[in-house]
Amino acid sequence: MIDVKVLGGGCANCKNTIKLVEEVAREQGVEIKLEKVEDMQDIMAYDVMSTPGVVINGSVVHRGSVPQRDRVMDWFSGE
């Protein structure tokens, strides 16, 4: 089970990121626990200054844009 958090207060790119993450997880048959972090103080706790940010198992792996599909696949295949 991979713990995924998407950080971002409801911007269009944040929604697209969530959609992409869900999609890739379904395609690869990976079980994930997806959480949206929208509260600004919680986002700042991860020290992310440009949203959307992506946190996998507690560490920030991406910030500032919708990630590339290949990168999301890499996160899920454990590389």
Place this chain on the structure above:
Amino acid sequence: MFKDIRFQLIIAVLLWVGTYVSLIPLSEWVVSLFPVERESHLGEAMAFFIYDAPKVLLLLTAVVFVMGIINTWFTPERTRTLLAGRSLGLANILAASLGVVTPFCSCSAVPLFIGFVQAGVPLGVTFSFLIAAPMVNEIALTLLFGLFGWKVALLYLVLGLLVAILGGLVLGKLGLEKYLEQWVQDIEKKQHSFDAEQLTFSDRLQAGVVSVKDVVGKVWIYILLGISVGAFIHGFVPENFMASFMGKSAWWSVPLAVIIGVPMYSSAAGIIPVVQALLAKGAALGTALAFMMSVVALSLPELIILRKVLTLRLIITFVSIVASGILLVGFIFNLVL
């Protein structure tokens, strides 16, 4: 070999140059295909549209690609590290300049603001960044270059930076820290370590491609709309029509332009072609620039987002100072040119 991004890039550059240099004959040829008199109103409007729309889109693609690559060196986190712990003055110049090259979207204005405050970047310096970032951006500069030429683009760049630097300095001197929302004042200052992501050259090229898809994919429709309106004005509005109410002699037109421009929200992409057409019909450059700057720099959605961290009083101060700066730019322009 065909999958290599460098190879694709070379092909793209050749195609780009080929199209760009043949734009004038190509567009004239396209216009001549239509059963319309070249000298008629409709002919003028069509010629304007068919030449300018592809030209601006081509320029924009190239500039956004290059900026996408440059942006990979200037993440907001690095910008913060560069600005942390500096005092007002030179840091405002640095902040305004970094505002131009750091990728910025008003939707992340709040986390960015907090990140700066947390790292101990002075409020006035943060504001210099926040004024410059949306106002002086590659889209505005490219459109100005494409439609007005390099002089106006350079002028916009210099004056935009000046408004950002001076605005930030004044806001900094006013000592407005107590007008931040309480929870922002309570944030603990802390040192940030900054590790740059290790990117290869083809990662950076890839980032350029992504930003072309992102940015050009989003703004092309506004550019076409803006140029259509502009083309209509070019073809059908009589010469000197704008002179009476947007001309130099009408001093009140500058404040009016700013007042109308501040709540308006359009990307630079949509507004600049319209402004260009107005200018051709006798509007004064200072008035037109002031209008453009206030539309692009200050927008209602961004202010609503910033309300999460700034009290209303601070927002009003921020808007008034930026608006006064823009007003000054408009007046000086109309006076000098």
